[in-house]
Amino acid sequence: MLATTTEATPTEDVFVPLNLALFCAIVVATIIGIPLYGYYYGFSLFDWVLSLVMYIVTGMGITVGYHRLVSHQSFECPNWVKACVLVAGGWAMQNSALTWGGDHIRHHAKTDEEEDPYNATKGFWHSHCGWLFYDTPYRTGKYEIRLRRDPVVMWQHRYYWPIVVTGLLLPFVLGVWWHGSWQGGISAFLLGGLFRMFMVLNSTFTINSLCHMVGTQPHSKQDSSRDSWLVSFVSFGKGYHNFHHAYARDFRNGPKWYNFDPSKWIIYTLSLLGLANNLRRNDPTVG
16 A cells, blocks of 8 residues: 555565554554444434445546556546546555556566465465565566556656545545534545545455455466456456456456446446547457
């Protein structure tokens, strides 16, 4: 979440205490703080709806923006559309699109190898979130060369932290406006900001962990990637991970029409509106 891109090449991973502290703070506040607040003060329907909306917006920012648009170039769109989805992805606090994309490109290039950032062969804990707590010597600029040529990606990278802050301020401001009180703002922030951030982080992490351990491999057995329709329900369609590793540039992760993949539906809808083009289909046998 916090590690920065570097050209330094140390000989081993370096533990980053700040990353662990931030992660633990989010977990403790979500698991203990939010239930306690709810018990003593309660949450309104508005707070829960706002949390769901923010979950969908930021989750789509990751899957549509960070993943399929930036990392894999699965489709093209105007710069203003790209800026919007990258802001939404930044609100998820999973690092900038530049760093996230560089890590993901490395994951595909070195799946299940030592250089793989979320190497599933190191166990569930490491691939789910443990890898975040170390600065690795394998995070080198060569995986970011293409991304650094994109001015919108570089703009989002420069203003990443202000974008994160706006994603936390937005539910607070909306809560104050709706409830007419500071306490209402806090309630909306806790669910629409903190809780939805925790949920989006873990929905993304399940792809790195569970989708390399549990599921089927109908498309390729060259690596540990697996399809899990169940995971797709919390990850906006990314659960069809074996297909994705076999056909990484396809704008769909769930290739069949009935596969639950809302990200592909969003991208296709954007194309119908003239806001996306060159939707790539790499599997000639599907769709």
